[in-house]
Amino acid sequence: MKHIIFFLLTISVSHAFTLNNNFGASFKKNKVKVAIAEDSICTGITADELESLIGPAVNDFWNEVPTSRLRLKPSGFAKRIITADINTARLCSPTDSVCIADATTKGQPLLPPVDGIVISCNSTADNYSASSVIAVTVPNSFSGKKIAGAVILINDSGNFKNLSHSDRIGVIAHEIGHAIGLGHAENKEPEALMYYKTVDLRRSLGEDDIRGVTYLYPVKIDxxxxxxxxxxxxxxxxxxxxxxxxxxxxxxxxxxxxxxxxxxxxxxxxxxxxxxxxxx
Ligand SMILES: [Zn+2]
Known part of the structure; x- marks a missing residue:
């Protein structure tokens, strides 16, 4: 009875978007909270300044897509994680045994699964594939293809602090794109927010980003x-x-x-x- 009429907007046109984890995981909820870790400490940017980036990063980008049912909600500050310091802890996907083994060997506490999207600065170099990486995002709480939580870490030794306000918003929006399940757009879509080379220059989503988020979160009408x-x-x-x-x-x-x-x-x-x- 529930779904007598069911519109699934399929992506039939060619696309360049990729999926963050290769198996099409997406948030289980249609409304996902986005918050700054309460105890996040960043070099050169206050917690309040960081928090002020969330609104435009979701409302000027991902919440703008009428064909996507996902709505991201700026939610201020997330409660402090007790078991690990989010400013220094290691971020591993629960399925990444190499990352977990490496952290264990080095005695690095692992960030526990979170609920929704949590953003923090973090200074541990092992979390980034190179020192030039501005930020990293890992969905670290999921069951099958359903994500429950993801962490975005801003490299505290990276270039984020030197970016303009608009560029910082672009970076946060891009990382949120990873958190909700998207990977990098291929080279033929340089206007995409999810194209890795032009992350900070984007002020809105590109067509390919729209196709990607619609693929993962198609609007349903019953x-x-x-x-x-x-x-x-x-x-x-x-x-x-x-x-x-x-x-x-x-x-x-x-x-x-x-x-x-x-x-x-x-x-x-x-x-x-x-x-x-x-x-x-
Ligand atoms: Zn990226």
Whole structure:
């Protein structure tokens, strides 16, 4: 009953986006919190300045895509992790046995799985493939193809602190792209935010980024959703909470719902008129 009408927007055109982990993992929730680690310490940038980048990094980029059901929510500061110092701990995917073994050998505490997207600075060189790397992102909490949490570490010894405000936003938006499941766009898409060479220069998503996020988070419309749309448009907007589910109903979905409603009403009206006509 749930999914009588099911629109899955497939990506049929050619694309250059890749997936962060090669198996198409995406966040289980449609609404994902993005927060700065409460105890994050960065060289040359305050925690409040870092926090102020989240809003534009999600609202001017990933939350702008009408064909994606994912909505990222700036959520201030995330509670301090007790078991490891996020400024120095090692970040490994739970499935990366090489990383985990290396951290164990070196006596480096591992960052535990997080909920949502957590951002921090971190000065441990082993977390970055090269000293020039500005940031790294690893989904470190997932089950099968469903991500529950991801960590973004800004290389405290890297160039982030020297970037302009706009460029910092571009970097955070790019790393959030990794956190939600995207890899780097291939060379034929240099205008993409997820193209690794032009990360900091981007001020909006490219077409390929839009195709990528739509592939991972396609908008679904079901019969209940259409009814919700009609009810929501006439009675009250749905509560904007953080629960898993379809979230608020975009206006374009309401439009489609209204369109079907009007067509159905018109057909019923015509049928009634026909029945009411006297027989000749
Ligand atoms: Zn990247």
């Amino acid at each position: 019969a209940c959703g259409l009814m919700d749309s009609l009810v929501a448009s006439t009675v009250v907007m749905k509560k904007d909470d953080d629960d898993e589910g379809s979230g608020g109903t975009p206006f374009w979905q309401m439009g489609i719902g209204l369109f079907f409603f009007v067509i159905l009403s018109e057909i019923l009206r015509l049928l009634k008129r026909r029945e009411a006509r006297p027989a000749f």
